[in-house]
Amino acid sequence: MTDRPAPPRFPRVADADVERALDSVCDAGTRAELSSLVHHDMGRHRLLTVEGLLAGMQLCAERHNGQVLLDRTTAILQWAVSPRMRDRFHIPERPDSARGFEASYAVVRRLFHQLLAAMDPSVLPKNRRIDKADAARISAAADTGDLWRRAQVLLRVTNALVDASLTDLRSHLDRHWDGSTAVDATPIRTFAKGVRTAGPELATDPDAGWYVREGDHRDPDTLPAKASPKRKGAKATEGQARRRRSAKTLFGYDATLAVARNPAHDGAPHPDGSPDPRAVPAVVTGFTLDKPGHAPGLNATRVLTDVRRRGHPAGFLAGDRAFNNSVPDQFQLPTRTLGYRLVFDYRQDQLGVQAGTAGALQVEGQWYCPAIPQPLITATADLHNSHIDQSTWAARIAARVPFQLVPKQHPDAEGHQRMSCPASAGRLQCPLKKTSMGRDPRLPVADPAPSPVGPAKICAQHTITIAPESGAQHHQALVYGSPDWQRVYFRLRNSVEHFNGYAKDPISEAIELSGRRRIRGIAAQTFLLAFQLAHANRRKIDRWLDTLPVDDQPPRRRPTRRRKTKPLGTWTPTGHLEQAV
Structure with missing residues (x-):
């Protein structure tokens, strides 16, 4: 045999x-x-x-x-x-x-x-715990210029791996993507056991940190101590203790992702059930890693700068509240310089008047006439405080439009923009602008408050120049709460949250699991994560392309069934309008 x-x-x-x-x-x-x-x-x-x-x-x-x-x-x-x-x-x-x-x-x-x-932008040794004093000496002796160069190489190389995964979608992106992007920081575990932040040693992955699903996700031990309003020695209530125990914590990194999506298309299929080829799938165009909660705005700017370097367009840019709480010089101003138009949501303590210049008031991201009625300024805060109902809030948001300053021209190369008084632009009647009175009786009439020093600059002139630094932290491109704002903000935010869940699927890439990247250090974690994100992009692209007919042949797969959504314009900060439900 x-x-x-x-x-x-x-x-x-x-x-x-x-x-x-x-x-x-x-x-x-x-x-x-x-x-x-x-x-x-x-x-x-x-x-x-x-x-x-x-x-x-x-x-x-x-x-x-x-x-x-x-x-x-x-x-x-x-x-x-x-x-x-x-x-x-x-x-x-x-x-x-x-x-x-x-x-x-x-x-x-x-x-x-x-x-x-x-x-590797970190000089700290991996795979063993080292004393914090030794780590400080090693970091102090490092060449910061060389570390910065390494960080740039790591960002450039790993994002090139992700960019290569978009090859099969490139023609669709070039035709149907306007450059709109959502940024988000999602936590991933590292292959190391975390140690107590206040302890004497660093973990075996010294570049990682603790993530806490509260506030801005930073480790509470790294924040300044705050005086407690409770009496000294008072114990936490049972509810507080339960919330503290149930808060999600992990030791690892924040992955800042930039996800492409065109908010002009909602993904609804054609009447025959075939997908709309203009609604390209949401895919990652860039990313970086950092400790949880550390400089989210700066990290997003680094990613978006590399996205633009690779030739991708710039459109609307949406992020959660962690990003518009960034230092404007680190996020808002650089991203506007890159060509992005920012769209934000706000915390309750950020509502109403946010800034002022030349007499104009910034109210929830937009510039308005100083004579805008107080109920329109406080509309969103009044809704949160149950002083008005949802329908009244929607009506007051719409009533703000005539009081809004009108762009006279596009921003110049430095970001300065000439804005017109709404009365001078024919949107409003104002006794301080005599030619506006009686022009159109349908226009609202402003009631400017008298001032002992005379009218504000915006009231004494037809136009003013607004510098990019004025109200930079909360500035946004669309009227907060308007139907356009709802369409752009929620479609972009939903896309990035969907991709986070898609790439964390435990039967696929499972990017949150530490066992999928078994080498420690920020360089290794970033390099290995790039392969995972590229694989998630290709998996999503292939699935979408299979739903498109090719050469008059039926598609190989059916499109994913869309869940029912509320109509645009029905959202309010406290829920959808009751009559639209």
Whole structure:
């Protein structure tokens, strides 16, 4: 009886699939940049090229829902690809044995960590706990310029991996995406056990921190102590203790994601049930990692700057309340300079008048005539305080429009914009602007308050110039609460929250689980997360493309059934209008 040869332990990968993986992982320029980071003119030739490592990691991610495992990558490169590809990647022939695997794994692991070292913006040692005093000395002795350069390389390289995943959607994005984007920071765990923040040591992943689902997500131990209104020694109530126990906490990072979505289309299918090709799926265009709650605005600006560098357009930009609470010089002003039009929601203590310039009042993000009636200014606060009902609130928001300053021209290169008095622009009647009186009896009449120093500048002139710094923290492009604001803000915010859940699906990428990225440090976590986000993008794009008819043939899959939503214009800060339910 003749013995049959044993079947291969690893499924063979065709050369065409290796080439495709290499092309899809990132562009040739990024591969060349990574190769230059670890290039040495002297010494032995490498037993694995950077291109080979990237191809192996991409093939591994495709087989394991975006997860990159170095042992699986080793097996793919050493025994699954053809001898021709191994020669191309300078991989020597090795037996499929313990010694052969260990030798191959050492090569893969060494090159992987050399790449990380060249991109790591942190000098702190990983995989062991170190004393905080030692960590402070190490950080103080570091070259801050070199660390900044590494951070830029890490951002550029990892976002190139994500950008490459958009290739199959590029033509649809170019035609149907206006550049509108939602930013959000979502927590992910790291492969390390957290330690007490007030303790003497750092964790084995010293770049991570504690996330708490309260406030701005920062670790309470890192915040300034606040005086308690309770008497000294008073115990927390049972409800307070229960809320504290139930608050979600994890040790890891905040992943700041930029998600593309065109809010002009709601995704409703055509009458025949086919999807609207203009409603492209929400996908990640950029990301970065940082400790939870640390500089959310600055991190979003870094991501969006790289998104624009790669040639993507700028449209509306929506974020949660953590972003419009940022320092304007770190988020609001830089993103407006990049071309984005900001759309925000507000906390209850941020409602009403937010700023003023030349007599004009900023009310919930927009500039208004100083004679705007007080009930219109306090409409949203009055609704929260149950002083008015929802229908009255909607009517008062609409009644603000005639009092709104009118743009005279587009902002200049520095962001300064000339704005017209609404009476001078024919929107309002005002006794201080004689030519406006009696022009149209349907227009509301302003009642400016007398002033001993004379009228404000906006009332004495037809136009004023508003500097970009004026009211920068709360400025937004749309009237708060208006139907246009509801359409843009909620569609963008829903898109980013949906993608967070999509990529955290435990049977797919499961980006929140620490076991999917088993290497510590911000560089390793960012690099491995890039493969997961790219895989989530491709999974979503492929599913959407399968629902589109091609060459007059029926689609391969049915579109996802949309859940019923409330009509635009029915939202209020305290719920939808009752008559629209």
